[in-house]
Amino acid sequence: MPRFAMKVEYQGAPFAGWQRQKDLPSVQGAIEAALAKLEPGPHTIAAAGRTDAGVHALGQVAHCDMNKGWDPFRLSEALNHHLKPAPVAVLAVAQVDNDWHARFSAIERQYLFRILQRRAPATHDKGQVWRVRHALDVDAMQAGADMLLGKHDFTTFRSSICQAASPVKTLDELRVERVDGFSGPEIHFHVRARSFLHNQVRSFVGTLERVGAGAWSPDDVREALEACDRAACGPVCPGEGLYLARVGYPADPFA
Numbered sequence: 001m002p003r004f005a006m007k008v009e010y011q012g013a014p015f016a017g018w019q020r021q022k023d024l025p026s027v028q029g030a031i032e033a034a035l036a037k038l039e040p041g042p043h044t045i046a047a048a049g050r051t052d053a054g055v056h057a058l059g060q061v062a063h064c065d066m067n068k069g070w071d072p073f074r075l076s077e078a079l080n081h082h083l084k085p086a087p088v089a090v091l092a093v094a095q096v097d098n099d100w101h102a103r104f105s106a107i108e109r110q111y112l113f114r115i116l117q118r119r120a121p122a123t124h125d126k127g128q129v130w131r132v133r134h135a136l137d138v139d140a141m142q143a144g145a146d147m148l149l150g151k152h153d154f155t156t157f158r159s160s161i162c163q164a165a166s167p168v169k170t171l172d173e174l175r176v177e178r179v180d181g182f183s184g185p186e187i188h189f190h191v192r193a194r195s196f197l198h199n200q201v202r203s204f205v206g207t208l209e210r211v212g213a214g215a216w217s218p219d220d221v222r223e224a225l226e227a228c229d230r231a232a233c234g235p236v237c238p239g240e241g242l243y244l245a246r247v248g249y250p251a252d253p254f255a
Helices: 027-038 072-083 138-146 200-212 218-227
Strands: 003-010 056-065 088-096 108-117 130-132 150-153 168-181 184-193 242-248
Touching: 003 027, 003 072, 027 056, 027 072, 027 088, 072 088, 108 168, 108 200, 138 168, 138 184, 138 200, 138 218, 168 200, 184 200, 200 218, 200 242
Parallel strands: 056 242, 108 130
Antiparallel strands: 003 056, 003 088, 108 184, 108 242, 150 168, 168 184
């Protein structure tokens, strides 16, 4: 059975998350249903990361096994046809070795988080950003973010329902920048690591927002990290501003 890697983009708002659920819409379920239109199922696909409800993707990667040797371009076109009208698009398909795995072969994951800074409600970007009404100090947030770089026990920034075997992770990048967005000024958080704990990025952003607002100092972030206590974490921000931006592999299957 040939195996195919898929690069997938989606809006998370209509879904209860990536993972298939019995009575709720999911991204995985939408793609598996589209695959069943092409070849008799059931189909089970695996992804590089299981995004939560409302979380988006610019470059999620998944893989599927098919019965016949599809041309990758034709497979992507057929999937996109059957995915309509769901806000899910297959950007690229590539045939890979049968031992290649979207999750276990990955060596890096990158997330983007968008904060929209304005008092008026979001309209065009509704559901795509976290709107914050007050001003945020980007330099202070970056100083706080720098406290989190490197290898640490991230228990403070880990969901209580996280199933990871260890809270120890290595954070390679947490960069904060101000950009001019379509709907107003935005704060972007660029976060990169080999893997993440459940709610880790949203815990980072919610905590750093408190630094940007002046309620916390950058040193408070260091103290929260060192506490290794979930109760020391700042607020967990909503998922609607979070995007799985890119998944890295030793060799890019889509190159």
